[in-house]
Amino acid sequence: MAKAFGVSRSAIYYRSKKLAKDWELKTKIEKVLTDDPSYGYRRVADALHINKKKAQRVMKLFGMKAYRRRGRKPRKKGVTKSESHLGFRLHLHTISEQVCLFGYGYGFIHNSKFI
DSSP states (O other): OHHHHTSOHHHHHOOOSHHHHHHHHHHHHHHHHHHOTTOOHHHHHHHHTSOHHHHHHHHHHTTOOOOOOOOOOOOOTTOOHHHHTTSSOOOOOSHHHHIIIIITSOEEETTEEEO
16 A cells, blocks of 8 residues: 555554644643733743743644733823813913913914814
């Protein structure tokens, strides 16, 4: 049969041992991810004391991804709460401009009329 396909007999009977080892490593990685779901492959590799490339390869092979942590959105610089409620960004340079705009409800800033 091997002669018909043009391959050696050892190639037909070969069974990879890597898949069994990868499956064992997958169960270890799952245990780490249940404790800390936000760990990526680098932290998983550090926790298991293995090479990070091996952890990355196994996680990619079995479709394992870390929970993505999202940070806070940065606040816009230069805008205080009193200015931001108007819906547009103002740059008030002097106190008279602030009193003119906020004290009376309408005013003139740099020859522009705000109502």
